[in-house]
Structure formats: structure tokens, C-alpha cells
Amino acid sequence: MMKMSDERNTGFDTRMFEEEVKLTYKGPIDERILSSIGDYISTMEKFADATSVKKLFKIFLELAQNISFYSAVKVKMNDNREIGMGTLVLKEFDDSFFLLTGNPVMNDNIISILEKSEYINSLDRESLRQYKRDERRRPQGEKGNAHIGLITVALTASNPLDVEVSPIDDDKSFFSIGVKIDK
Amino acid sequence: MENIIIQGSHKDYFIPSVNFNAQNGMCEIAGESFLEDTVEFYKPLIKWLEEYTTAVKKPIAFIIKLTYFNTSTSRSILDLLNVLKDYEDNGGEVVINWHYDENDIDMEEDIEDYMIDTGLDINLIPFSQQ
Numbered sequence: 001m002m003k004m005s006d007e008r009n010t011g012f013d014t015r016m017f018e019e020e021v022k023l024t025y026k027g028p029i030d031e032r033i034l035s036s037i038g039d040y041i042s043t044m045e046k047f048a049d050a051t052s053v054k055k056l057f058k059i060f061l062e063l064a065q066n067i068s069f070y071s072a073v074k075v076k077m078n079d080n081r082e083i084g085m086g087t088l089v090l091k092e093f094d095d096s097f098f099l100l101t102g103n104p105v106m107n108d109n110i111i112s113i114l115e116k117s118e119y120i121n122s123l124d125r126e127s128l129r130q131y132k133r134d135e136r137r138r139p140q141g142e143k144g145n146a147h148i149g150l151i152t153v154a155l156t157a158s159n160p161l162d163v164e165v166s167p168i169d170d171d172k173s174f175f176s177i178g179v180k181i182d183k
Numbered sequence: 184m185e186n187i188i189i190q191g192s193h194k195d196y197f198i199p200s201v202n203f204n205a206q207n208g209m210c211e212i213a214g215e216s217f218l219e220d221t222v223e224f225y226k227p228l229i230k231w232l233e234e235y236t237t238a239v240k241k242p243i244a245f246i247i248k249l250t251y252f253n254t255s256t257s258r259s260i261l262d263l264l265n266v267l268k269d270y271e272d273n274g275g276e277v278v279i280n281w282h283y284d285e286n287d288i289d290m291e292e293d294i295e296d297y298m299i300d301t302g303l304d305i306n307l308i309p310f311s312q313q
Contacts, residue, residue, distance in 0.1 A: 031195040051286050061217060061253060129292065133300050136258055149254045156289055
């Protein structure tokens with residue numbers, strides 16, 4: 001006998017199936033996920049104007065690479081590499097895309113990420129470009145790259161970073177960034 | 184001096200096409216750049232330019248046709264341009280042409296930022312996408 005949907009716990013959040021949600025993902029984000037979802041986004045060009053899809057592609061790759069490198073929860077792959085876990089949600093509206101990415105972050109790092117994001121949101125475009133050039137001149141290092149990544153996202157989107165943090169446990173919090181990309 | 188020729192590809196990573204020619208000084212990077220190890224990929228290109236600008240010392244035409252590059256690549260591009268700037272400051276002849284999609288305003292801004300950053304003249308060459 002078929003069960004009514006409310007009688008079993010599928011584990012699915014029905015909000016995932018709302019019409020504007022075009023894609024959801026949770027899991028390790030390695031280069032295969034990056035390139036295949038990136039390519040999927042590129043093919044959406046048929047449905048929207050090319051500029052906004054290109055922006056979405058660029059923003060997706062920056063944010064997803066950040067998860068891959070900096071997520072506090074890593075998955076060990078069979079080639080021994082440790083890949084960051086995270087979530088992605090892509091929504092499409094008539095006039096915009098909304099990309100939400102999230103991953104666990106160690107509580108010790110939360111304040112610096114929030115300060116960076118707030119600082120980025122406080123700058124106008126010219127100051128943001130200046131900030132990016134200053135950060136880029138610093139020696140190569142993974143941490144610095146994360147900041148330039150966020151600056152690049154803010155510049156590409158021309159919209160503020162919508163940042164949220166919710167506690168997971170004593171060590172970790174769930175950190176998410178939402179970005180609106182106008183069509 | 185050996186030439187560098189790298190066939191670009193778009194698979195799990197996006198590898199740019201590279202063609203550095205020591206005979207005529209034409210150096211081209213095209214395609215997309217999202218790499219497993221960006222520093223490792225660009226290190227030989229930077230070394231090649233350093234060698235060319237100290238040993239061969241002939242004019243360089245540096246041509247960039249990248250349609251996408253990630254943040255870590257943007258640092259390596261800066262490293263390449265800085266070698267060209269040093270060469271120019273020391274009397275070397277350098278022309279840099281950067282081709283980009285005319286609709287890609289972000290790319291145009293990126294190129295301007297490189298000019299501000301390095302003090303180099305970069306020729307912006309917009310193309311229209313078919």
C-alpha cells in the first residue's frame with residue numbers, strides 16, 4: 001500500500017521543489033562538482049541573457065571553491081584528498097538569480113569572516129576595486145585568496161553579500177552567503 | 184630557448200591554451216583558467232618570461248584571450264605582467280593586447296585594474312560574440 005507522504009519521513013525539505021529552485025546540492029565539493037555544476041549553469045544561457053549567466057558562473061565557482069578549501073567539515077576521498085563539504089542552492093526569479101552557499105566554519109574564524117564581509121559591504125565600487133588590488137599584491141596564500149574571492153563575488157554581483165551564521169555546536173557554526181545577481 | 188605550447192582543455196579543471204614563442208616573441212594565453220595547482224602551472228611561464236627578458240631580449244607581444252579565470256589565477260597573471268613591467272623599465276619592448284568579449288564589463292574592469300596595478304599600457308581589444 002502506498003503511504004501518504006506525511007506518514008513517512010523522506011528527509012526531503014519540500015521547499016527544495018519550489019519552482020524557483022533550480023538546483024540544490026549537499027556534499028563534498030571537488031573539481032568534478034565544480035565543473036559539472038558550472039557547466040550546467042553555463043547552459044542556462046538559453047534562458048537568460050548571457051551577461052548575468054556569466055556572472056553567476058563566476059560567482060558560483062568562487063564561492064564553491066571557498067567551500068572546497070575552507071569548509072570545517074571535510075570528506076576523505078579514496079585518493080586520500082580531503083574535500084570540503086557544503087551546500088548550494090540556486091534560485092531563479094524573473095529579474096534575478098539568487099545563489100546561496102553554505103558550509104560549517106570553526107567558531108574561532110567566524111568573527112574575522114563576518115568582519116571581512118561587513119567591510120566589503122561597506123565599500124563603494126571604486127574602494128572595493130582598490131581593496132582587491134591591495135589584497136592581490138600580498139604574497140600568495142590560501143587565506144588571502146578567500147578574501148579576494150569574496151571581493152570578486154561582491155564586484156561581480158554588484159550587490160551586497162548576504163551573510164548569516166547559525167551555531168552548530170561548541171566548535172562550529174554554519175556560515176552561509178547569499179548573493180543576488182540581477183538579470 | 185624552447186617554446187612553450189600547452190593545449191587547453193575544459194574538463195574537471197579548465198586549462199588555458201598557452202603558446203610562448205621564443206623565435207618571434209609572441210606569447211599567447213587563451214581560454215579558461217581554473218587549475219588544480221595554479222602556482223605550479225604558471226611558474227614555468229613566469230620563468231620562461233624571465234629567461235626571455237634577460238637572455239633573448241627581443242620585443243615581446245603578449246596576447247591574452249582569457250574568457251574566464253579564477254581568483255588564484257588573477258594573482259599569477261599579475262606575476263606575469265610584473266615581469267613584463269620590469270622588462271619595459273629596463274628598456275625592453277613590450278606590447279600587451281588583451282582581447283575580451285565586448286559585453287564583459289567585469290573583464291574590462293579587471294584589465295583596467297591590472298593597468299593601475301602594474302603601470303603597464305594594455306591595449307583593450309573588445310570582440311563581439313557571435
